[in-house]
Amino acid sequence: MAQRFQYLSEQKSCLRLTHQLLDQASVDTMLQSLNQHFVEIGLPYDCSVLVDGPMAVPRLYLEADDGSIRSFDEASLLQNGPLRIVQASRTVLHLSCEDYRQRYPRLSVSIRPQPFGDYLALPILNHHRLMGLLEITRHDTGQFTDDDIAHLELVAESIGIALEHLQSRLALNFEQGQLCEERDDFHVLVNVTNAVITERSVESLVDKIAREIHCYFGINAISVCLPETDPNNLTLYNAFFVQPGKPQEAQIHISASRSICQQVLDSGEILLRQLSKDDPLACNETQLFNLWPADSHLLCLIPIKFAGQVLGVLKLAQADEACFQGSRLQLLAQVAERTAIAVDNARAYQEINRLKDNLVQENNYLSEQVESLSHQQFDEIIGRSKAITEVLKQVELVAKTDCSVLLLGDTGTGKEVFARAIHRLSPRNGKRMIKMNCAAMPAGLLESDLFGHEKGAFTGASKERMGRFELAHQSSLFLDEVGDMPLELQPKLLRVLQEQEFERVGGNRLINVDVRLIAATNRDLKQMVTDKEFRSDLFYRLNVFPIRLPPLSERRDDIPHLAKYFVFRASKHMGRNIDSIPSRVLRQLQEMDWPGNIRELQNVIERAVLLTAGHVLQLPPELGLFEAEEELQLSPYEPQPQRNAEEDDEYQRIIAVLQETNGIVAGPRGAAHKLGLKRTTLLSRMKRLGIDKETALV
Structure with a gap:
């Protein structure tokens, strides 16, 4: 009965000890609690714990005379001690003081120099896994009995449970700390991204980045260095926080060869450098x-x-210095990556603005050039024959209205040229004419190209797209080869012409447009209607004002003018100096059939200019031309007008003002303003007097 009572008492004591050990937050406090337990139950034991594991070096914890916990982690010393024997046997090692000192003299000197009575090394096991040793010495002359060893084995099991619990808790705390750190890092990156992603200027971008870095990392001196167009120079944007939240900002231009930043620009690697004020590279760090x-x-x-x-x-x-090490440095590198995206966006935005400004200037220049020739509404149409004169009268008549025009004629008669003339004479000439060749577009894509499509309307439609009708809003749309439009698409075109509204492919939203249609075809639409190849209602809608363009065979009198024009233009383009056309060449050109009309004539002339070696035009050999007779002298297509004395004074005055304004005509600094004239009036006088802006500036 007494033995059973003693056993229950030991079990209760071990259970209480286990609870005490489980409450400890470290091996140090665990060892202190164990020694205090033995003091409370009156046992003359001194304990130490050797913790070992596959991922760490062994470490011995023991209590000093003053109650503090010391630790030893000399691996070679500990691994060659009792630990090696217990690891192999997984059993208790029982030694006397003399045996211990003989076996482990170095440990005796380093760890246990004081004499002791008896020594035990018990394996700390948990689920058959060796976690370390529990070393116990007696500070009296007694020896450990079998009952003592059995009791201490229970204590070792309690320590194993507590150590497992402690390691799990520490691992959990470590993982939780990592998650919190990653969350905070992600929060920093999100805030940096949100702060800089909408910035369009480099200056404001640097200010936002500097404030975020100063706020989250406590860094006071922040700079962004960017290369300039000149590779020898760099721009340095400084933001120094002498006072919290109030940066001193500066932008300076520095030499690349004398900057420490150039090393990083060349290597592309992170650089940590202790820079002294006497270093030659410190010349750009004066403010710092x-x-x-x-x-x-x-x-x-x-x-x-x-x-x-x-x-x-x-x-x-x-x-x-911790900011520039480990995970902090990696986070700063990620901040730099976000900064790179924002810098690239800001530079792209600046480049777009620069190109946009250039485009506006070029557009103004081209507008002035076009308007200087605006009185020649048919500058692309060459000819004086009766047939072409009748066509031009029809063009002038219909151009100022908004009704649809149908241009009929053979291939190569210049239908697109006449379409441009109609648009240029119309009230819609403020916007460019949109054109489309119905025969050049596959039937499956024609509808999408004409009317546009919504995102996801079909495979490959990754974003919405405007069609030609939307682009031609308040302008003119030229549909070439309209006779080749598929039958299934013709009702939708008819609806646009009648209602001026349509839906995009894949959409259900009505889009209203104001478009003037100019259509052209070389096919017989009436016959196509009879053959059920073209809708009659669409034909009647297009055929409001048909204009038939005569083939070149009906305007042979225009061939010399056309030949002269094409020779002049081709010679200028190819760098040739052809100043005469033999009359016999002109007669032969007039006598040819020209089934390809003006386009064929143009191609023949360009080939002749290319093959002609001298100053006299010679047609290609395949046309069977013979020796040259009398020659027609070529002069510039637009001869310079003759001026009287009054016109000559006006000529000189305009030239002087153009040179003074550097060729600018319109605007408050333009020549028209200085002369007190309207811009259109000045351009008209320049044309009448034969003044060219480019020539005037030479």
Whole structure:
């Protein structure tokens, strides 16, 4: 009965000890609690714990005379001690003091120099896994009995449970800390991205980045270095926080060869550099050394990379050195990556604005050039024959209205040229004419190209797209080869012509447009209607004002003028100097059939200009031309007008003002304003007097 009572008492004591050990937050406090337990139950034991594991070196914890916990982690010493025997046997090692000192003299000197009575090394096991040793010495002369060893084995099991619990808790705390750190890092990156993604200027971008870095990392000296167009120069944007939240900002231009940033631009790698004020590369860091006087500063330079290209350098200083190590440095590198995207966007935006400004200037220049010739409404139409004169009268008549026009004629008669003339004479000439060849587009894509499509309307429609009718709003739409339009698409075209509204492919929203239609075809639409190849209602809608363009065979009198024009233009384009056309060449050109009409004539002339070696035009040999007779001298297509004395004074005055304004005609600094004239009036006088802006500036 007494033995049973003693057994229950030991079990209760071990259970209480287990609870005490489970409450401990470290091996140190666990060992202190164990020694206190033995003191409370009156046992003369001194305990130490050797913790071992596959992922760490062994470490011995033992209590000093003053109650503090000391630890030893000399691996070679501990692994060659009792640990090696217990690892192999997984049993208790029982030694006397003399045996211990003989076996382990180095441990005796280093760890247990004081004499002790008896020694036990018990394996700390948990689920058959060896976690370490429980070492117990007696500080009296007694020896451990079998009952003592059995009791201490229970204690070792309790320690194994507590150690397993402690390691699990520490691992959980470590993982939780990592998750919290990753969450905070992600929060930083999101805030940085949101702060800079909408910035369009580099200056405001640097200000936002600097504020975010200063807020989250406590870094006071922040700079962004970007290359300039000149590879020898760099621009440095500084933001130094001498006072929290109030950066001193500066933008300076520095020499690339004398900057530490150039090293990072060349290598594309992070650079940590202790820069002294006497270093030659410190000449660009004057503001840093003036605001924070010191013999040297630690600089962290991180490349700003985008798509494999180094766009610049993020330069940091005046911070805790821990910011430039480990996970903090990796986070700063990720901030630099977000910065790279924003820098690339800002530069792209600046480049777009630059190109846009250039385009506006070029557009104004071209508008002036076109308007200077605006009185020649038919400058592309060459000819004086009766047939072409009748056509031009019809063009002038219909151009100022909004009704549809149908241009009929053979291939090569210049239908697109007449369509441009109609648009140029119309009230819609402020916008460019949109054109489309119905025969050049596959039937499956024609509807999408004409009317546009919504995102996802068909495979490959990754975004919405405007069609030609939307692009031609308040302008003219020229549909060439309209006779080749598929029958299934003709009702939709008819609806646009009648109602001026349509739906995009894949959409259900009505889009209203104001479009003037000019159609052209070389086919017989009436016969196509009879053959059920073309809808009659669409034909009647298109045929409001038909204009038949005569073939070249009906306007042979225009062939010399056309030949002269094409020779003049081709010679200028090819760099040839052809100044005469033999009359016999002109007669032969007039006698040919020209089934390809003006296009064929143009091709023949261009080939002749290319093959002609001298100054006299010779037709290609396949046309069977003979020797040259009398020659028709070529003069510039537009001869310079003769001026009287009054016109000559006006000529000189306009030339002088054009040179003064650098060729600018319109606007408050233009020549028209200085002369007190309307822009159109000045352009008309320049044309009458034969003044060309480019020539005037020479």
